[in-house]
Amino acid sequence: MTPAADTFDAIILGAGGAGLMAALTAGQRGRRVLVIDHAEAPGKKILISGGGRCNFTNLGAGPANYISANPHFMKSALGRYTPADFIALVETHGIAWHEKTLGQLFCDGSAKQIVTMLLDECAKGGVASHCGEPIRDLSHADGRFMVTYGRAQASAPQLVIATGGPSIPKIGATSFAYDLAKRFGLKLVEPRPALVPLTLGPDEALFRELSGVAAEVVARAGKTAFREAALFTHRGLSGPAILQISSFWRHGESIGIDFLPDQPTGWLRDAKRARPRAGARSVLGALLPDRLAEALAERLVLAGELANLPDRALEAAERRLADWRFTPSGTEGFAKAEVTVGGIATAGLSSQTMEARAVPGLYAIGEAVDVTGWLGGYNFQWAWASGWACGQAL
Template sequence: MSEHFDAIVLGAGGAGLMCAATAGQRGRRVLVIDHADAPGKKILISGGGRCNFTNLGVAPDRYLSRNPHFMKSALGRYTAKDFLALVDRYAIAWHEKTLGQLFCDGSARQIVAMLLDQCDAGAVTLRVSAPITDVVHSDGRYRVTHGGRVAEAPALVIATGGPSIPKMGASGFAYDLARRFGLKVVEPRPALVPLTLPGEEALFRDLSGVSAPVIARCGKAAFAEAALFTHRGLSGPAILQISSYWYPGQPIGIDFLPGHGADWLVAMKREKPRMSLRQLLGGVLPDRLAAALAGRLTLEGGLADQKDRALADAGRQLSDWRFVPNGSEGFAKAEVTVGGIDTAGLSSKTMEARKVPGLYGVGEAVDVTGWLGGYNFQWAWASGWAAGQAL
């Protein structure tokens, strides 16, 4: 025997909980189903356990999507300030880190507790440890078999995220379900993920643990943050950011001299002619990195011993040092996923499928991916809210 609801939300992450709370508080009878044993698991591990819950710099150009305009409506109607007002209403202490990133002073558990309280205010029914075994659509209703029960509703929201961090139960379930109902899927790939380097870059692997401020570039994208050398390749905020724009075979350009420029070495020859390249780089870079770069450039002696052309060439290389990654650390280490349910098949205002009435896609399940730093959570809140307003 089926239970009847106005809407069924698949997934108790940020987007799913926000959607359910919004619809529930509008008087809709909402059921949220998740196979995990507790809601909001990805929220709990985010930001080192303090949840980077939004960013003051949210703007559409800080998101990747096949349709760069799709996210404008939802982000414009439910803003970072709107979510921050909700956080303040619950007296959750927060602080701003670099680049507009907002974190809880205490624990990410406070954000999950807030969302669950919002769901309670809307009389939302939440079921966890309830694996979904079947979803069918007929006679204008969706029937979901889960944990031995059957629920049905005229509306179904796909909020199960993407395949990033599979050890937490993430999978491609959202894409399989979308395809079953005739929606197209933009091929998913890992994003905000460390990149790996081939064997010929072994010298840089010896720098594992060394971090430095750089500008990382790929195509037209560039990020000025820290890069971290690992035993497998490159990581750190600048690399995670640029990884979302990287495709196999493309080079990554690293500017090891941000703020100095390619002509810096020639200028320093006039000021400090007796200084060696190794010593000069040691003044602006970590010692091990300075030694490795100077060793690769093989300019022996002091700066005065070098021709201007050689120093200019070295400066250009240091300002755009090319690495060609041989891959990434994959979905296992990716914070999010680029790709997902094709936005061409969804309404940007309501998140509803254009050709499948009552079917919605929100959050990471959709082909909208934000930068590192709270942008993806803001998309979860905004897209969830937009769907919740429409249910």
């Protein structure tokens, strides 16, 4: 016999960054909140992020750093809960942090500090939580949501979907949010892996042999470009520049790599004048890792001394080095993707509160929603901002 349901003001499904932020915000506003997660402990994605130090926000986070079918949707939440707001919370808890490159903020110590901070804030608001058991049943009738988990039941007039996307299934990520959204009639933007390594086909075997070699490049997909490190792997391409561009790449398209973004037009011709006896391999080797220089020179078919190569051949080589085209065969999939592009369509949600327009009392936040940030703390800032906006409305 199923015991009587516990009653709450809101039930939050998912104890990740967004879910915990919504819970602590609502709890501290006097709402009775329950957080449920099938994982055995909260904040699993937080714990593995940033090499265990959690890249918890980015100083420059703004709408331009996000991908969504509606590029305006995230403006309200990001504008009302900013990186400065989260930094203030972090400092209230005495957590030391530092800035790395490009505005990325990390804990000096451990990502565990961020999880502990969120849980302590939830405790201040009297938030109840239950981890380690899947949801067995969920229904909605008479303005209340009924959730059965383990041997318990809980009901509330408000339900928050904060279970993320399917990226990194090894920590328990699933497409549960999408199944739930479809059940309530919410539309989806097709989910795909993002911030993910790209794979190369057999015709690019030469580059796969460079596994472990990295260089600072500019990576391009369409009109979008990122300047960071690229890393060759045994399967293809990775590193920050590639992870960034992967979110914008579509299957069948090519990406462009500028291997020498600091070199001016005519630099190879100038090198010919300055060092006529040098070979292209030697000139490239002064600017790039040796193995990469050798592979590029081999592909460019620039044999012999520069003095014996016509200027037009050097100019063609320059152009290719500035926009070397790769057509990836695919990605390494959700297993290696840090986040998901796509998800619950924002057209059905309020940008102010994250509530579903067609289902009063139902909310969706964080990675479950079609809002995806760049690499570098942007996705956590969306988790905090969307969770806070939702928590203010519960």
